[in-house]
Amino acid sequence: MLLQGKRFVVTGIASKLSIAWAIAEALHREGASLILTYPNDKMKKRVDMAAEAFGADLVLPCDVGSDAEIDACFAAVAEHWEDGIDGVVHAIGFAPADELNGDFTQVTSREGSAIAHDISAYSFVALARASRALLAKRQGSLLTLTYQGSISVIPNYNVMGMAKASLEASVRYLAASMGGEGIRVNAISAGPIRTLAASGIKSFRRMLDVNAKIAPLQRNVTQMEVGNTAAFLLSPWASGITGEIVFVDGGFNTVAISEQLLSLGDEE
Numbered sequence: 356m357l358l359q360g361k362r363f364v365v366t367g368i369a370s371k372l373s374i375a376w377a378i379a380e381a382l383h384r385e386g387a388s389l390i391l392t393y394p395n396d397k398m399k400k401r402v403d404m405a406a407e408a409f410g411a412d413l414v415l416p417c418d419v420g421s422d423a424e425i426d427a428c429f430a431a432v433a434e435h436w437e438d439g440i441d442g443v444v445h446a447i448g449f450a451p452a453d454e455l456n457g458d459f460t461q462v463t464s465r466e467g468s469a470i471a472h473d474i475s476a477y478s479f480v481a482l483a484r485a486s487r488a489l490l491a492k493r494q495g496s497l498l499t500l501t502y503q504g505s506i507s508v509i510p511n512y513n514v515m516g517m518a519k520a521s522l523e524a525s526v527r528y529l530a531a532s533m534g535g536e537g538i539r540v541n542a543i544s545a546g547p548i549r550t551l552a553a554s555g556i557k558s559f560r561r562m563l564d565v566n567a568k569i570a571p572l573q574r575n576v577t578q579m580e581v582g583n584t585a586a587f588l589l590s591p592w593a594s595g596i597t598g599e600i601v602f603v604d605g606g607f608n609t610v611a612i613s614e615q616l617l618s619l620g621d622e623e
């Protein structure tokens with residue numbers, strides 16, 4: 356087992372389809388102990404289900420829009436695991452629905468942009484600060500989830516593309532800031548996966564189909580493929596890796612023009 360005796364805090368479980376669910380499953384399978392968090396009472400039941408499935412030690416409230424909740428959450432983590440933790444998983448993204456449907460220039464508002472950046476990007480820095488002392492005790496690491504829409508245009512991803520670009524920059528700044536304490540910080544850039552968050556993006560189903568056609572592996576990735584990569588990045592096997600964005604997308608990001616796209620040229 357890769358993670359026997361290791362301890363992780365996992366955020367972002369919203370359903371069995373959540374990427375965070377698969378990450379928790381992979382960490383548990385590899386022998387780790389878990390603390391799971393939920394953003395509000397509505398979500399608690401779902402996270403309780405995960406806690407039962409993976410034998411989690413604790414389930415704690417942690418709405419990352421609130422500094423007070425983040426502080427209280429990590430105070431409770433520190434009380435439970437006094438001598439530190441091995442990692443924190445940030446699997447959280449949010450933008451108001453009307454930001455994710457339509458022409459970018461038209462639909463991107465000041466308020467929507469602020470919310471998307473606060474919950475999807477800044478919150479990673481806030482979690483890093485709150486967990487820093489605990490991570491330093493065990494040379495732990497932080498992991499977040501990002502998407503291709505940060506570096507190239509995906510229809511309707513809109514303000515989330517901005518927020519994910521900011522999140523990816525924070526991975527590099529956090530890695531530099533905390534590397535001296537032995538804390539590593541990485542992100543997985545996952546290919547599209549059908550989850551609750553993804554269903555909020557207009558035309559997501561069509562994106563999945565196109566993605567499977569363009570990616571070198573000619574299919575979409577699964578939650579567990581992301582979960583397994585997460586387990587690796589959070590493990591001592593990845594002790595030399597920090598500040599990185601690791602793609603788990605079937606190779607989609609490596610292709611500019613696929614055979615499928617080339618055939619568009621035949622239409623003229």
Ligand code: 0WD
Nearest residue numbers: 369373374394418419447448500501502547548550551552
């Ligand atoms: O195709 C996909 N599904 C991809 C997702 C491709 C690449 C990256 N990602 C990212 C997402 O952007 C996100 O950062 O992976 C991360 C996890 O997303 P997911 O597993 O796709 O989506 P979901 O199962 O909906 O989990 C995201 C959760 C929330 O779900 P809802 O559905 O309730 O918005 O983020 C959590 C919540 O559990 N969340 C919060 N947690 C704490 N505080 C907050 C908050 N304020 N807001 C949302």
